[in-house]
Amino acid sequence: MTNPQLAENLLAVIRSLPAADRQWLLLQLEQDNGDMSANALAQMAMAGGAFDDLAAEPDLYSFSDGAAVSAG
Numbered sequence: 001m002t003n004p005q006l007a008e009n010l011l012a013v014i015r016s017l018p019a020a021d022r023q024w025l026l027l028q029l030e031q032d033n034g035d036m037s038a039n040a041l042a043q044m045a046m047a048g049g050a051f052d053d054l055a056a057e058p059d060l061y062s063f064s065d066g067a068a069v070s071a072g
Helices: 004-016 019-031 038-047 052-056
Strands: none
Touching: 004 019, 019 038
């Protein structure tokens, strides 16, 4: 069973990509013989700029936050 609204939203996002990114996506999908791995999905998202806006986000945590963790 498919989710038509999800499929329509994905199609809209894909159509909004620059031509080079759409071509790259098509090549990735053609090479895929099964489910895409989490690593491949992450690479695709990064290549498409999905996380670019996070560079402007403030760092919420630092190494001085929380309790120290020790091994063993």
